[in-house]
Amino acid sequence: MKPDTEVAHAADALTSWTTGVTAEIEELSRSVASLLERNLVGRSKVDKAALTGLDKLSRDFLAKNAFAVGAGIFFAHESVEEGGRALEWWSRKESGAVGRLDFDQTPGSNRYYDYEKLPFFSTAESTGEQTLWGPYIDYLGFEEYILTFTAPFSIHGTFMGVAGCDIRIKDLEPLIMPHLRVIPGDAALINASNRVILGNSGMYLVGERIKSGSPDQHRLPLDVPHLGLSLIYTTTRRTS
Secondary structure, eight states, X not given: OOOOHHHHHHHHHHHHHHHHHHHHHHHHHHHHHHHHHHHXXXXXXXXXXXXXXXXXXXXXXXXXXXXXXXXXXXXXXXXBOTTSOOEEEEEEOTTSOEEEOOOBOOTTSTTBOOGGGSHHHHHHHHHSSOEEEEEEEOTTTTSSEEEEEEEEEEXXXXXXXXXXXXXXXXXXXXXXXXXXXXXXXXXXXXOTTSBEEEESSTTSOTTOBOOOOOTTEEEEEOSOTTTOOEEEXXXXXXXX
C-alpha cells in the first residue's frame, strides 16, 4: 500500500531529524577516538592523562545540540587501567548548568551500573555500528523516559568503548510531535523492538510494545541505517 502524502512527509521529516542526530553522534565518536589516540601515545590502557579533553568534547556536544540532556563516553572495562575512570558522562541540569553524572561502579552494590551488558553498549560493540536504546526509564540518572544513541570507537582497530547522548522523551516531543500530528490517523514512531518512542494519540503510549495483526495498521520503515526505526499508522482518522 502506498502511504498517504501526510504519512510520507512525516516519514521524511522523522528520517531527516534522526539522520541529523546520528551524524552528530558519529562526529563525537570520531573526535573521541582522535583525542584518545593522541593522549595515549602508544599506551594500551586508558589512564587519567588519557582523559584530558574528553570533558570538553561532551560539553561542546551539549552546547551545540540542545535536544540532548547528557553526552559522553563509556569505556570497555578491559581498556581502562585498574582503578581508572571507566566512564565520562556529562548532563545538563534544569538550571542549564552542565556537570559530571556519576554512577556506582562497585560490583555487587544495589545500584551497580553494569553498562557493558546494556544494549546501548553491547549492541554497538557486537555490530560495530551505531545503536539506539529506548525509550527506557533511566532510574540511575534522570528517572524518566529517555533514548540513548551511541556509536562505537576504536583505537588502532581495537574496540575501546562507545560515545553517545541521552535525549529525554519530553524534550523529543516538541521536535517530532508536529510531524506525527499531520497524519490524520493514529501514528507512532517505534524502535527496532516494536516499542513506541512517541505517538500522536492515546492509541500509542510511550514504551508500549506494538502487536502486529491489525488490518488497519501499516508500517513504513525509516531510511536510517542500523537503528531499525519505523513509522506505524492507521488509515482511520483520529477523533481527537
